[in-house]
Amino acid sequence: MNPWESIRSSIANNVSDYWQWGTMILCFAAALILTRIIYKALFHEKASFRKFCSHFFNTGEKINGTPLVFSALLWITLAVRNHWSQTLIEKGGEGIQSNYIHTVALIVSGYVVYQVAHAVSKGQLIPRILSGCMLAIFIFHLLGWLTPLNEALQDIELPVGDLNVNLWNIFSSLASLVILLWIVSLANRFVDAAIFAQKEIPPTIKVLISKSSRFFLYGFALIAALSIGGVPLGGLTVFSGALGLGLGFGLQKIIANMISGLIILVDKSIKPGDVIEMDGTFGSINSIHSRYVSVITRDRKEFLIPNEDFVTNKVINWSYSDRVIRVKADIGVSYDTDLNLAIRLCTDAAQSVSRVIKSPAPVCLLREFGDSAIILQIRFCIEDAVNGVSNVRSQVLLAIWQSFRDNHIEIPFPQRDLHIKSGTLPYSADPKATLPPVATAPDTQ
Numbered sequence: 001m002n003p004w005e006s007i008r009s010s011i012a013n014n015v016s017d018y019w020q021w022g023t024m025i026l027c028f029a030a031a032l033i034l035t036r037i038i039y040k041a042l043f044h045e046k047a048s049f050r051k052f053c054s055h056f057f058n059t060g061e062k063i064n065g066t067p068l069v070f071s072a073l074l075w076i077t078l079a080v081r082n083h084w085s086q087t088l089i090e091k092g093g094e095g096i097q098s099n100y101i102h103t104v105a106l107i108v109s110g111y112v113v114y115q116v117a118h119a120v121s122k123g124q125l126i127p128r129i130l131s132g133c134m135l136a137i138f139i140f141h142l143l144g145w146l147t148p149l150n151e152a153l154q155d156i157e158l159p160v161g162d163l164n165v166n167l168w169n170i171f172s173s174l175a176s177l178v179i180l181l182w183i184v185s186l187a188n189r190f191v192d193a194a195i196f197a198q199k200e201i202p203p204t205i206k207v208l209i210s211k212s213s214r215f216f217l218y219g220f221a222l223i224a225a226l227s228i229g230g231v232p233l234g235g236l237t238v239f240s241g242a243l244g245l246g247l248g249f250g251l252q253k254i255i256a257n258m259i260s261g262l263i264i265l266v267d268k269s270i271k272p273g274d275v276i277e278m279d280g281t282f283g284s285i286n287s288i289h290s291r292y293v294s295v296i297t298r299d300r301k302e303f304l305i306p307n308e309d310f311v312t313n314k315v316i317n318w319s320y321s322d323r324v325i326r327v328k329a330d331i332g333v334s335y336d337t338d339l340n341l342a343i344r345l346c347t348d349a350a351q352s353v354s355r356v357i358k359s360p361a362p363v364c365l366l367r368e369f370g371d372s373a374i375i376l377q378i379r380f381c382i383e384d385a386v387n388g389v390s391n392v393r394s395q396v397l398l399a400i401w402q403s404f405r406d407n408h409i410e411i412p413f414p415q416r417d418l419h420i421k422s423g424t425l426p427y428s429a430d431p432k433a434t435l436p437p438v439a440t441a442p443d444t445q
Helices: 001-009 015-042 047-055 065-092 099-120 124-143 147-154 168-195 201-228 231-248 252-267 307-312 339-351 388-405
Strands: 157-160 165-167 275-278 281-288 292-297 304-305 325-334 363-369 376-381
Touching: 001 047, 015 065, 015 099, 065 124, 099 124, 124 147, 147 165, 165 168, 168 201, 168 325, 201 252, 252 281, 252 304, 281 304, 281 388, 292 307, 304 307, 325 339, 325 388, 339 376, 339 388, 376 388
Parallel strands: none
Antiparallel strands: 157 165, 275 281, 281 292, 292 304, 325 376, 363 376
């Protein structure tokens, strides 16, 4: 027998084997065609689905879609052939062999898992290790080593109190926990990308859904890992009660901040993007976390304020129900000024600043007659307090100053007149001597 006949007989001995290889070739050809169609429909440069996937996959790692589609087609073909084989056996016929399709499907699926995990990891080490372990499990299964390894690890038991835990349970529990935590992190990214893309949902509700899903998914991952490892959950009742009591006393502030965070998210008193003032801190809400709120000031300083402070202290929210706020500034003019002209110049100068909104329009009021000047007050509104208040007030005052100079309107400074009356002041070297009263001119006014 020549080498070619030996290779042919090893991979195909009968007509059924030829049918299997022919089916796999057809699946591969169909995968090539479907991959090109899917790429042109969903992954072109301006496709929204491509932008959505960028939240989960490393854009520098290109995923070859052909193995993914090929694997899916193989498993579909295998399911159809198995169902067809079962039907033939029930009718008294001979079943259809699918061993080659099953083996190739496992190999391709292992490669797909490794490729997807490598792209989803975005540079993280743990997902890459997990993807390598998954590929190794597929190889062990193909070689028939997985079952003997499982039995050997189950025979090694470690007594832990009243429980006997074998190595297989320990390894499976740890591996399941790591895999589930990784899947939960991917699920959280999916939830965040889906929720925060919805513009009609209020920001506080988005944060509430995100935090609640994280709490639920991580708790589910922990319980599922313990269950997979064979740990009886009923035996943890006393331990969880004692742990909860200890947490209640030792972590009062943390728990109070977490509950306050939920209250903030539910009552919507503050939300990301709001401009707030609290204990001398003026800035915009950057993000709301489970323990604190991030506030960024105009100096680009980021304050991490505990959630409890927003519930128990006084908070000024400049944009709670309306983002339009009014800004005031005082201006003094001399008593020789035409007040009607000065008021008109003030309103025109305020309207010339781009950040001042047109409705409600700026107004200028006469506040009082001061010692050295007539006090006017310019009032104008803005709707972007997050960009600063002092800077827009400065722009308006600078525009008023320039307008007053162009129209020869004086802005006076405080003046005092000092009147010195003539006369002599008696002087005595004796500190105990009493000086006579100084004569003063009679008041004729």
